[in-house]
Amino acid sequence: MRATFIHAPGDIRVENVPDPEIVNPTDAVVRVVATCVCGSDLWEYRGISPVGTPHPIGHEYVGVVEETGSEVTSVRPGQFVIGSFFASDNACAICRAGYQASCPDGEFINGCQAEYVRVPLADGTLVALDRRPAEEHIPGLLALSDVASTGWYAAVAAGAGPGATVAVVGDGAVGLCGVIAARWLGAERIITMSRHASRRKLALELGATALVAERGDEGAARIRELTGGIGADAVLECVGTPEAMRQALRSARPGGTVGFVGVPHGIRIDGRELFRSQVALRGGPAPVRRFLPGLIEQVLDGRIDPGKVFDLTLPLDHAAEGYRAMDERRAVKTLLYP
Amino acid sequence: MRATFIHAPGDIRVENVPDPEIVNPTDAVVRVVATCVCGSDLWEYRGISPVGTPHPIGHEYVGVVEETGSEVTSVRPGQFVIGSFFASDNACAICRAGYQASCPDGEFINGCQAEYVRVPLADGTLVALDRRPAEEHIPGLLALSDVASTGWYAAVAAGAGPGATVAVVGDGAVGLCGVIAARWLGAERIITMSRHASRRKLALELGATALVAERGDEGAARIRELTGGIGADAVLECVGTPEAMRQALRSARPGGTVGFVGVPHGIRIDGRELFRSQVALRGGPAPVRRFLPGLIEQVLDGRIDPGKVFDLTLPLDHAAEGYRAMDERRAVKTLLYP
Incomplete structure (x- = not known):
């Protein structure tokens, strides 16, 4: 099969490797229908995290079960x-x-930017649909395997609930999914910190009620200004740098x-x-896994569409361009079809 | 009046100073009925925090209102x-x-280890009783002005609730009050980390269900051992040192x-x-202030008695000995009567 490898910072290659096989009786092998590039894949791509030896990359996937180990009971071959x-x-x-x-x-699970992936503990990891979803829902479902659920967790962990004033630090795919989550959870005000025109536009479309272009302490001061001098009830930190964390901590109110x-x-x-x-x-x-059953239902019902964070779609063979576009911020998130 | 001053690490003196007066119309002057020495007073006493110039010390108090400013409406002279x-x-x-x-x-508010104290924002700070409490309730009520409410907050902040497994780091007065709180909030298991015989005994009396003598990573490992390898649901960090925080973080389960x-x-x-x-x-x-109304009622009803953390009672003039006894861990907490 073809699989994407990272060899060194900036060096992404799609190569031919043997198909994965069942190793443990709790494994499943999944034929990947769609996969994508994660912001966290860029840490290695940019050389911020060490690459080490060349290795398969990618950890987001939807697909069809190809084969299951002898102890797998909740999913079976052919299921999406x-x-x-x-x-x-x-x-x-x-x-x-x-x-x-x-x-x-x-x-x-690594190595999902590929034609097939071995999923350990299949019963506890995968959620099967009772039919193949419509093509239009595939990006949204794919997003649930990490980015959308991660944005959801940020909102849940921050306590973004009914009536809350929420600030979102980070206008990448996770931050944008955090906006979707905060809106769905009932937040009254959602302030997205972004200075990137297309991302600002998308944030508003997804539910942001205000935008802040300032960064750092200036950004935090602007959040306090917008919240009667107090700060936001819930802040979603969706970046991972010291600057972003500092900005997040200073944007929140006491309590x-x-x-x-x-x-x-x-x-x-x-x-x-x-x-x-x-x-x-x-x-x-x-x-x-906590969020999957509920969010799958919401995507299939059309109540949320985290698939909107994909603004570049490429065949798997062009994975390297997908990384490049995200690195250069020409794309928010790249979807890859094997 | 007589008031306690700290001059330098280890140097506590009770001196004569002018009585406090109303400065702002929202002030009250309170005649102190009972006051005490806080673990946080020891940071300066031990030279860990700088003392600076000699200054009045103490921030825990119960008393009788002596005088109020013109804008004070919720308390009046004579009220406890x-x-x-x-x-x-x-x-x-x-x-x-x-x-x-x-x-x-x-x-x-500093300078409470004295005969009188000026309390700013009296309406928002003080809670008045409708009569003078029985002598036996005075230590419990005094504890609410900091130590018991602080232990309570630790338990509330940690999410110590019905069914929870709780670990308490710190066997000082705050940690012991945390045990009282966790028990009252419905925790199922309360594990106190202590190796000090009299404090272990008091912890059990207040509601601890198990004791751990080990410290640091060894202590955290023991907590995991007692919780099926997982860690505690809620951990109360009642010390403030890097070692205590590390132990607390490593004693908690994921989530x-x-x-x-x-x-x-x-x-x-x-x-x-x-x-x-x-x-x-x-x-x-x-x-x-959030906890005062509810906790006052519980103390007066005899449902909790945080006054039990006082194991040394002295006249105000002997404040220096009260500090010494706590510093040398001969006393958990010293109550002072002016």
């Missing part, structure tokens, strides 16, 4: 499935508490919460400052 | 009052959200919360580690 980027048993105490991305028996889902790079939080600010922090890798 | 260590208007958006210790018009109320000294939290642990943080100075 959506799965989390993190395999989980969805049965242990941590999964049952709703934190499947921390499942002690789980593992990160407010920062939901952080950007993978932290070089972030150190000063305890005294956090204490004085009276701002809470909740975040981590999104428990996608 | 309990107040927060932080003056607040209890009317602005932040106070109404329940974060009175972050009131932008508020201020920290759990650390409620932190120890004033942080030198704490830096690694963003990546926090992200991976999926543990939330909520803390800050306790919004005492």
